[in-house]
Amino acid sequence: VLFRSDAVSGETVGGHGGSFGFTIGQRRGLHLQRPAPGGEPRYVLSIEPKTNTVVVGPGELLDADEVIADRPLWTLGSAPGERFDCDVQLRAHGLVSAATVSVGTGITARLHTPQRGVAAGQALVMYDGDTVLGSATIASARRATVRS
Numbered sequence: 001v002l003f004r005s006d007a008v009s010g011e012t013v014g015g016h017g018g019s020f021g022f023t024i025g026q027r028r029g030l031h032l033q034r035p036a037p038g039g040e041p042r043y044v045l046s047i048e049p050k051t052n053t054v055v056v057g058p059g060e061l062l063d064a065d066e067v068i069a070d071r072p073l074w075t076l077g078s079a080p081g082e083r084f085d086c087d088v089q090l091r092a093h094g095l096v097s098a099a100t101v102s103v104g105t106g107i108t109a110r111l112h113t114p115q116r117g118v119a120a121g122q123a124l125v126m127y128d129g130d131t132v133l134g135s136a137t138i139a140s141a142r143r144a145t146v147r148s
Contacts, residue, residue, distance in 0.1 A: 012034075013056065014032040014033040014034065018052060019048065019049050022047055024045070024117055024118075025044060025062055027042070042056040042057055043058070043061075043062055045057045064114060064118045064141035064143055065113075065114040066109070066143075067088075067099075067108070067111065067140075067141045068107070068108055069138045070106045071137045072103075072134055075131070075133055083100065084100070085098065086098075086127055086128055086133055087126070087129075088101070088111070099126075101126060106139065107136045118138060118141035119138065120139055120140055120141075123135050123138070124138050
């Protein structure tokens with residue numbers, strides 16, 4: 001059972017007793033045996049339960065601006081369109097962000113401002129003002145664009 005510093009280096013930095021004990025964005029209690037080269041903190045970036053692997057790395061890799069979700073439930077019975085702008089909330093009591101949503105076999109929400117620590121299993125709730133348009137279950141989140 002391994003930690004990896006990040007997808008780039010693949011360096012093994014410690015072991016653990018099971019991936020079930022970690023959450024995306026966790027920084028404390030990782031018990032890593034090798035510090036980051038610059039001494040910066042590492043965070044849990046992803047959890048792969050099938051392989052019992054926890055991937056760790058720098059905090060900025062937690063920022064996501066694209067969210068993929070499935071199992072949508074639409075308030076009016078169907079999506080407001082194939083592509084539309086709305087506000088989204090990615091977890092209970094989380095930040096509300098402007099997004100452009102595309103509807104296909106699933107939902108893709110491109111966040112206008114990246115959010116940190118978005119995790120699979122959380123809810124993606126779409127709003128038009130105070131009106132809930134629908135919701136879906138987050139399957140994955142990633143940094144789709146590189147901003148300077």
